[in-house]
Amino acid sequence: MCGVPLRVDASMLLLTALVTVLYAALARRQLDLGQLGGYLVALGFVISLLGSVLLHELGHALTARRYGIGVRGITLELLGGYTEMDRDAPSPRVDLLVSLAGPAVSAVLGAAGVAATLALPGGTLAHLLAFQLAVSNVVVAVFNSLPGLPLDGGRALRAAVWALTRDRHLGTEVAGWVGRAVALATLALVVLLTLRRAVAPLAVPLVLLVAVTLWRGAGQSIRMARIGRRLPLVDLARLARPVFPVPSGTPLAEAQRRRAEGVDPAAALAVADAAGRPVALVDPARADAVPPERRPWLAVDAVCRDLAGLPALPVGADGEHVLETLRTHPGAQYVVTAGEDVVGVLHIADLAQLLEPKRKTNT
Known part of the structure; x- marks a missing residue:
């Protein structure tokens, strides 16, 4: 849509079913409809609601494009949707405009719904749908603006904290902690409404899921802010492990013994060609899975991956470049190169230890 790829997550089916069941009961009660009629009206409302969510996300996407930020796609899922962009906003002003574009679209749709509700005769299907669309869009606009x-x-x-302090990471961390407070407030509201029986029983799990998702999303934002502060520390020349080459056909046990007796026991084992150039890299997980008694009889080639099939990073890459490569090519090892030469291997556990020294990682 508008040149933006659209994906619909399977979890959207759960939301569709839940809202259809809840709204069908309301439609039957308000319009004196039968069982089938109630469900058809409810399904129509769900489709309209999903259209509103899509327009909300398109507000973000098209505004981001207006300021030169690429958009990878829009995903509709259980809790609404999200827009994936290929980079962060270049300035607080752009960040603010992109973030408020979605709620602005929802507010306009809500205002149109209110106008339609006032113009249509009460007790009709059109009036009921207009009223519910008005309410849902206003709620989306207000809730998303928290x-x-x-x-x-x-x-x-x-964006506001970033503009005041000139520190994007501080702005992200502050907004993340406020997000956790919003999650707790949402949870408290669910408990209060449940005790007062002011919310339908089927809606309680959905609202609880919203609170949990907000908490996790806020926590991830805080984590990424802390990682961002440490990105300038990424130096692949120092972080990458050296390569320890062995000839093709070397028993795994012998290759591991030679490395252990070498200068750096943590070096990355590689298979070299006749000219001594690395052509394949030992996969540590596959090597560790081989029983010790089999290692003297198993060639190191059996637990290797061709270097051509591994993602590569130039030795001069900065932290942002490294993180982007990790996002687009997830893996446990990355070949570090200087021109056509392999100068080392980056282990994801080593990078994680640098960026999150207090977080436990598997090495």
Whole structure:
């Protein structure tokens, strides 16, 4: 849509079913419809609601494109949707405009729904749908404007703190902690409404899921802010492990013994060709899975991966480049190169230890 790839997550089926069941009961009660009629009206409302969510996300996507930020796609899922962009906003102003574009679209749709509700005769199907669309869009606009990540209002708060302090990471962390407060407030509201029996029983799990998702999203934002502060420390020349080459056909046990007796026991084992150039890299996980008694009889080639099939990083790559490569090519090892020469191997566990020294990682 508008040149933006659209994906629909399977979890959207759960939301569709839940809203259809809840709204069908309301439609039957308000319009005196039969069982089938209630479900058809409810399904129509769900389709309209999904269209509103899509327009909300298109507001983000088209505004981002307006300021030169690439958009990878829009995903509709259980809790609404999200827009994936290929990079962060270049300035607080752009971050603010992109973040508020979605709620602005929802607010306009809500206002149109209110106008239609006032214009249509009461007690009709059109009046009921207009009223529910007005309410849902206003709720989406207001809720998304709350000042905590991962909500749109949290991105606006981040932009404001970023503009005041000139520190994007501080803005993200502040908005993340406020997001956690919003999650707790949402949870408290669910408990209160449940005790007062002011919310339908089927809606309680969905609202609880919203609170949990907000908490996790806020936590991820705080984590990424802390990682971002340490990105300047990434130096592949120092971080990459050296390569320890052995000839093709060397028993795995012998290759491991030679490495252990070498200068750096943590070096990356590689298979070299006749000219001594690395052509394949030993996969540590596959090597560790081989029983010790079999290692003297198994050639190291059996637990290798061709270097051509591994993602590569130039030795001069900065932290942002390294993280982008990790996002687009997930893996445990990355070949570090200087021109056509392999100068080392980056282990994801080593990078994680540098960026998150207090976080436990598997080595």
